[in-house]
Amino acid sequence: MITPFQNEPYLNYTVATNRQAMLAAVADLRANLGKDHPLLIAGERIHTEDKQRSVNPSNPSELIGTVSKASPELATKAVDAAYAYFPEWSRTDAMDRVAMALRAAQLLRERKLHFNAWLTLESGKTFAEAEGETAEAIDFCEYYAREMARLSGAQEVVQLPGERGEMHYLPLGVGVVIPPWNFPLAILTGMTVAALVTGNTVVLKPSSETPIMAAALCDLLLEAGFPAKALQFVPGSGSQIGDLIVQHSKTRFIAFTGSRDVGLRINELAAKPQPGQIWIKRVVAEMGGKDAIVVDAESDFDKAVEGVFFSAFGYQGQKCSACSRAIVHTDIYDKFVEHLAAKAATVQVGEADEPANYMGPVISASAKKSIEKYIEIGKTEGRLVAGGTPIAKDGYFLPPTIIADVDGKARIFQEEIFGPVLSVTRAKDFEHALALANDSVYGLTGAVYTTNPAHIKAARERFFVGNLYVNRKCTGAMVGAHPFGGFNMSGTDSKAGGPDYLLLFLQAKSIAEKVS
């Protein structure tokens, strides 16, 4: 009997004993960095000459580790191996797979600080951000285990006279799983465990920025009981092996989370059948965002400032759900900009493993350069009121940057920057604010701060986003409570962490037997 799902509680790092324990976990991990991690194909560990290096974005001279890179031949072999093992794995008892997912959750829980430490060192997450992510990975395992238990066995259908009818959910086949670097544990765990627990075999291509976290998770999944042959681990650059594994005729579906452009490319390539291919590939693609928070004149002012601030600058603005557009009612606009800028000025930016820092580094030198370019564009499109100047340190640090008086057609209002850059725009009334918020090709998250019931109703009906929040920040979706996924160019609205998600990894077979 499985107990009802509950979200994993967070450790609070303002408590000294918790903080000390995390610092010790980071020190422990630091003593074991620099290892080389092999590929995993058909149950075999394979080392290649060609390596991918992963470094600490807070201190790029610190090597986190290396992974062997898959050549095109090995990537092809990985899909073939996953295909060969699918018949066996797909026939395992669903409840055995459920037990494996629950065991994975338990192992993650037992090693939470260790996984947090990986996130801090490889992806530049502060302790609080890392804690939230590992907890989310645990939640995905727990939630999808229960969902698979619900979807296993015969599903009820209407019974016709003289017939016995039922419906069963079957796995699809080989799933190519492609995660981003910004949630290198939670999103990777969610997509991989969803694919495995439903009885599919997996070819996992991790992000080139965070392959070591992915290697650690693969080891844990094997320890939890998932067979090595069900999970192929094939690091390699997206541009070298991505197209190949997406296009392979034996690939049945692709679970992708990442940028709009890569998602659209995958969708396009997957749509074209290859010689020997006998199915239409399914693409689950969760993509970018340009998320807005609307702040009404009638609102709790301090809560709104705080909500925008945390949504914009948590994990350096590198969340698909991050607020990158604050749209503020003209009556409170000037005061809002002033308070927000004053709050940003107090932020301490630096090494992610230093608990006093609220913001750590951005992920890479190229990300930093691209964000800096947008800051320069922003200076011409609005009024810089906070940040804007890079921090002279070895790590990839940028200050929280706020650009006010930005027009709705400005590039920094329309394009995803994916860093700590917030544009603030004046709205003449609530309707205007809503129109500005909806003026985007994306539609992932959004929030409104208002105490006016008619405005809440309007936002519920017409703010076109997959995840709408009222009087709270627009980041921090919780598994089970806030099924996550966006509209328009934000993706296929797969609603990760919700009751519809596993159906994307399954196909239904209806069986009707004449009995009289």
Ligand code: NAP
């Ligand atoms: P990205 O550049 O699109 O990369 C995502 C993944 O795709 C990486 O593993 C990448 O591998 C791989 N890839 C690149 N080219 C490929 C190709 N031709 N074929 C197959 N795979 C390919 O995105 P990112 O920079 O990692 O992540 C940030 C983006 O993800 C942002 O746009 C953010 O909004 C979005 N995101 C969305 C959600 C959501 O739920 N909607 C959640 C998190 C992040 P390499 O690393 O080897 O290039």
